[in-house]
Amino acid sequence: MKRNPRSSSGFDASWVEQYVHNILKQTLPKSDLHAGSKGYDVETTETRQHVTVKVYVSDPSEAKRLQVEAAATQIRLSLKDRDAEQRIQLLHPVIPSSCRAVYKDGVLQLQLRKQEKEELFYNINVQFV
Structure with missing residues (x-):
């Protein structure tokens, strides 16, 4: 000792x-998704009924190539032209099909309704504003 x-x-x-x-x-x-770095900066917050995930993607053209998938306990981000991915663990299970995604001013914001059981990944359409 x-x-x-x-x-x-x-x-x-x-x-x-x-x-x-x-x-x-x-x-x-x-999670070497973003140009060889450790991934995108992410901020996760919770309310009584929702989980909100903010993903900071400053380049709009890169954001358009980003594929977003949701599962009950995680979000998966991947670029359509690369083999890398970044997973974001959620602190509370969510309903993946409830996800709303909006990209605005360099921030991809995902809002998901909380739930109690696990489900499969769902493809999320991103609305560009």
Whole structure:
């Protein structure tokens, strides 16, 4: 056991963080969808009846190539001309067929009604304003 002089217990647990990071990196799906980066910036909020997901896509031409699919517990984004995808985990199950999607001013906003059971992915039509 390593001793850490700064820790009150004397145990150095810094290796645990690195170990967990490595395991998560190996098990979670890669999301190199957006020009080789880690994916789009995403913001998820909830109300009593809805889950709202904002996906920041600054390039309108790229947004038009974006395919959006919804499942009960996640959103899947993929570019039509690439083999990469990004999955967004939702904190509450939703009704995928209830999804409304609007792209405006660099933000793709998805609004889904909450539900209690899981369903399959549904293709979502995006309305460009």
